[in-house]
Amino acid sequence: MSAVWDYLFGSPAFLIFGTYTLMMIVGLGILLHLQLGVTGIGNFGVAGFWGAGLYAFGIMQVTYDVGFWPALLVATAAGGVLGLITGWVIADLDDDGVLAATLAVATIVYLAIDSEKDITGGRVGLGTIDFPFDVGDRTDLAWLAILFGVVGLLLWYARRVHRSPYGRLLIATGTNEPLARSLRKPVKRTKVGVMALTSAGMGALGGLYGPIVHFLFPTQLTVAITVSVITALVLGGQQRPLGAFVGALLTVGLFDIAIKLYVPLPKDLLEHAFPVTKQIIFGALLIFVLLFRPLGILGRMRRERHVKGLSRV
Amino acid sequence: MDFVAKAVIIGLTEQAPLVLAAMGMALIYNLSKVINVAFAETITLGAYFAQWVNVAFGASFYLSLAISGILAGVLSCVTYLLVFRTAERRGVGPVEVIIISLGLSVLLRYALQFVFGYEARFFETPPPTFMKLFGVGFTSFQLTAFILVVVLALLFYLFVQKTVWGRQVRALASDADLAKVSGINPLLTTLIMWFLAGAAGGLAGAFWGVGSSAKPGLGWDRFLLTLLVVLVGGARGLRGVILAGMGTGVLLSALKLEIAPLRAEIVLLVVFILVLKLRGNRFRELAKV
Amino acid sequence: MSEGNGSASGGRATIRISGLTKSFGDQTVVNIDELVLGAKPVEGLIGPNGAGKTTLMRLIMRSTKADTGSVILDDGSGEMVLSKLAPHRIASLGVVKTNQVTQDFAGLTIWDSLLLAVAQRHDERPHRIYRERHVRESHGEEIQSYLDLFEFSEPEGFAHSTGEKKLLDVIRCLLLKPKILLLDEPTAGLPDDVTAQVIDMLRTKVAEGMSVVIVEHDLDVIWGFSDIVHFMAEGDVILEGDPDYIRAHSTVVEKYLGSGHV
Numbered sequence: 111m112s113a114v115w116d117y118l119f120g121s122p123a124f125l126i127f128g129t130y131t132l133m134m135i136v137g138l139g140i141l142l143h144l145q146l147g148v149t150g151i152g153n154f155g156v157a158g159f160w161g162a163g164l165y166a167f168g169i170m171q172v173t174y175d176v177g178f179w180p181a182l183l184v185a186t187a188a189g190g191v192l193g194l195i196t197g198w199v200i201a202d203l204d205d206d207g208v209l210a211a212t213l214a215v216a217t218i219v220y221l222a223i224d225s226e227k228d229i230t231g232g233r234v235g236l237g238t239i240d241f242p243f244d245v246g247d248r249t250d251l252a253w254l255a256i257l258f259g260v261v262g263l264l265l266w267y268a269r270r271v272h273r274s275p276y277g278r279l280l281i282a283t284g285t286n287e288p289l290a291r292s293l294r295k296p297v298k299r300t301k302v303g304v305m306a307l308t309s310a311g312m313g314a315l316g317g318l319y320g321p322i323v324h325f326l327f328p329t330q331l332t333v334a335i336t337v338s339v340i341t342a343l344v345l346g347g348q349q350r351p352l353g354a355f356v357g358a359l360l361t362v363g364l365f366d367i368a369i370k371l372y373v374p375l376p377k378d379l380l381e382h383a384f385p386v387t388k389q390i391i392f393g394a395l396l397i398f399v400l401l402f403r404p405l406g407i408l409g410r411m412r413r414e415r416h417v418k419g420l421s422r423v
Numbered sequence: 424m425d426f427v428a429k430a431v432i433i434g435l436t437e438q439a440p441l442v443l444a445a446m447g448m449a450l451i452y453n454l455s456k457v458i459n460v461a462f463a464e465t466i467t468l469g470a471y472f473a474q475w476v477n478v479a480f481g482a483s484f485y486l487s488l489a490i491s492g493i494l495a496g497v498l499s500c501v502t503y504l505l506v507f508r509t510a511e512r513r514g515v516g517p518v519e520v521i522i523i524s525l526g527l528s529v530l531l532r533y534a535l536q537f538v539f540g541y542e543a544r545f546f547e548t549p550p551p552t553f554m555k556l557f558g559v560g561f562t563s564f565q566l567t568a569f570i571l572v573v574v575l576a577l578l579f580y581l582f583v584q585k586t587v588w589g590r591q592v593r594a595l596a597s598d599a600d601l602a603k604v605s606g607i608n609p610l611l612t613t614l615i616m617w618f619l620a621g622a623a624g625g626l627a628g629a630f631w632g633v634g635s636s637a638k639p640g641l642g643w644d645r646f647l648l649t650l651l652v653v654l655v656g657g658a659r660g661l662r663g664v665i666l667a668g669m670g671t672g673v674l675l676s677a678l679k680l681e682i683a684p685l686r687a688e689i690v691l692l693v694v695f696i697l698v699l700k701l702r703g704n705r706f707r708e709l710a711k712v
Numbered sequence: 713m714s715e716g717n718g719s720a721s722g723g724r725a726t727i728r729i730s731g732l733t734k735s736f737g738d739q740t741v742v743n744i745d746e747l748v749l750g751a752k753p754v755e756g757l758i759g760p761n762g763a764g765k766t767t768l769m770r771l772i773m774r775s776t777k778a779d780t781g782s783v784i785l786d787d788g789s790g791e792m793v794l795s796k797l798a799p800h801r802i803a804s805l806g807v808v809k810t811n812q813v814t815q816d817f818a819g820l821t822i823w824d825s826l827l828l829a830v831a832q833r834h835d836e837r838p839h840r841i842y843r844e845r846h847v848r849e850s851h852g853e854e855i856q857s858y859l860d861l862f863e864f865s866e867p868e869g870f871a872h873s874t875g876e877k878k879l880l881d882v883i884r885c886l887l888l889k890p891k892i893l894l895l896d897e898p899t900a901g902l903p904d905d906v907t908a909q910v911i912d913m914l915r916t917k918v919a920e921g922m923s924v925v926i927v928e929h930d931l932d933v934i935w936g937f938s939d940i941v942h943f944m945a946e947g948d949v950i951l952e953g954d955p956d957y958i959r960a961h962s963t964v965v966e967k968y969l970g971s972g973h974v
Contacts, residue, residue, distance in 0.1 A: 225689065278828045
């Protein structure tokens with residue numbers, strides 16, 4: 111029994127770090143679900159909104175020596191303001207324009223961090239960032255619990271949105287904009303609003319990632335993050351709040367936790383072939399799922415259940 | 424005057440491949456309304472193909488260039504047949520097609536590392552000749568790229584505007600059903616477009632590659648700028664794309680003469696975003712109320 | 713917003729159109745000097761294909777933007793220049809249009825679609841995540857009464873047929889409690905008995921004060937339902953009058969009805 115325990119939890123630091131990553135992807139995936147799966151906004155710059163929060167948090171803590179809560183607030187605001195601006199830009203663009211604009215925003219964030227070295231540390235890095243509390247050995251575990259709580263909260267909110275008039279407005283905006291407009295729905299403002307709100311969430315998640323890595327580098331915000339989030343959400347089911355969770359377990363959970371920790375791969379394989387294979391599989395998953403099962407594992411929204419449930423309340 | 428001349432010469436010679444790549448992407452965009460993110464990998468593989476032919480067979484850079492263009496064109500057709508045609512037939516929505524092409528992009532970018540290795544690969548070409556005009560230096564490769572872009576742009580333009588094939592392509596782009604009725608073979612016409620597009624992308628990649636090296640991120644790093652040029656210039660056809668591409672090159676080099684390169688890129692992106700916003704790019708309203 | 717100089721139509725809202733033009737390429741589709749809609753409770757709008765009926769309605773709703781001209785709403789309490797407003801604002805002022813081509817929200821059930829129509833701006837804020845019950849309680853009965861009136865194959869699920877979607881479109885618009893309802897071929901694709909039901913329901917609403925402007929190819933509906941008929945050809949209203957007058961007019965017969973129709 112204890113052998114099994116040792117095998118599973120023998121290297122807690124790695125397991126905890128893998129779970130951090132998993133939770134980040136799930137959290138970002140839930141927010142992307144609200145943008146893409148519900149409102150139909152294809153945000154390809156997730157890494158940028160998240161990264162803006164991460165660096166805003168780091169800059170506040172390291173460069174300006176600000177406390178945890180104000181720093182987290184600034185991180186959230188950074189994501190939110192960036193989302194607001196992006197929402198304003200994309201509100202009347204079609205999907206190609208949304209792709210270009212969201213990618214451009216993420217690229218600008220990356221370039222700005224790389225360029226403004228005095229504030230961000232550039233490629234040298236920015237650190238160190240510590241946990242806002244210290245409970246000895248298990249501080250990282252406590253942080254993980256907090257992260258679980260935050261992601262749980264996001265999931266709860268997303269599920270509530272599906273059951274609220276707001277969610278219905280978002281779905282209507284995403285599926286038939288002109289018709290929604292003709293029913294006096296302000297679709298532009300709705301899009302700007304949902305982008306600001308969800309991007310603020312991404313910024314907050316970025317802030318919470320700061321203490322995990324202690325040291326920030328621009329290379330942490332490459333397109334790989336965005337691809338992981340999109341893959342998890344698309345595989346699990348973009349229209350369902352739990353989609354990102356299911357998809358992330360099967361992608362990040364499988365590769366970054368199960369295989370990395372429990373399959374004894376040779377070191378050189380782990381360094382090169384393993385991450386490359388992982389990306390190839392992510393890419394192939396995106397293609398196959400969207401071609402042959404576009405709504406992923408969980409399938410379409412179950413609006414009729416909600417309607418039936420309502421007559422009972 | 425000196426500043427303008429400098430900006431123009433640097434801009435046109437350094438960013439000539441950008442114009443070429445944007446022309447390729449725009450061909451597909453105008454025909455199928457598909458933004459193909461994996462076009463980035465067509466560019467990357469163009470560089471790898473050229474490098475491979477150049478080093479493995481000792482071919483001259485110019486011969487490698489030609490072969491690389493053909494290979495990239497074939498690759499582009501294969502991706503159309505395997506992925507985009509299937510998507511078309513299954514009626515996949517526009518955002519989903521973009522995500523599919525993103526998946527293809529990631530797949531190709533990493534798969535090519537199993538074939539060509541993880542490290543950057545260098546060309547074995549005699550060092551280019553350096554030239555000077557108005558006190559601005561550039562290499563013979565850059566000059567070739569520029570001349571080739573001018574020639575190809577002219578050929579593409581004549582092809583699309585003046586030949587039977589070109590007319591068929593335009594007919595297919597404006598009304599697919601009508602085009603089919605009037606006896607156009609849509610598959611063949613579409614394949615020709617994807618081939619030309621791929622070839623243009625591959626050549627652009629080869630030119631970028633010979634200037635530095637062939638590496639996995641080569642196309643992706645230049646994808647955003649190419650996409651923006653296509654979206655901003657594409658509404659006015661190939662001519663618009665060529666002008667937007669050249670304009671981008673000149674603006675970027677002008678900015679880089681004045682401010683730090685990274686900041687110049689940021690300013691350029693902000694300008695592009697504002698242009699997109701002001702112009703709006705709603706070509707299609709999904710439903711009419 | 714200026715005070716209206718006395719609403720012309722005894723409390724009914726009217727739409728005044730002046731100098732309204734719209735061209736696609738070099739083809740002029742709408743070219744109307746002066747036109748008042750809504751003065752009578754039910755106004756028919758007829759004309760040959762391509763006369764510009766649908767485009768006129770879209771210009772009023774601003775889902776298509778006019779080249780020149782103005783559209784002014786006088787709802788008895790004041791005048792509003794519709795041709796300067798965003799489409800969703802026009803709808804919230806009480807000018808609403810049904811659609812000629814079937815429109816629906818993929819993914820929204822029948823109930824969803826109707827609850828969407830009744831939900832107010834303040835119900836739809838992102839933090840109002842427990843607002844559903846309120847919306848349902850304050851509008852559920854009204855929605856149910858419409859659903860009782862018509863037969864949907866699966867009222868708690870999705871609209872399946874084109875007819876059901878068409879019906880849903882009309883009900884959605886009625887739930888907005890419009891002052892002026894523009895109907896663009898509301899009964900196309902509906903069986904005759906349902907058409908009669910729809911017209912009956914509209915009559916009730918008209919009696920309660922709503923004005924209707926209707927474009928319809930089923931001329932029996934026009935002759936039986938309208939108080940006044942506008943005849944449009946080549947982008948302009950060239951004749952106005954009560955149904956019998958229009959029906960017998962030689963120009964209408966010649967340009968539209970054909971000689972065998974009367």
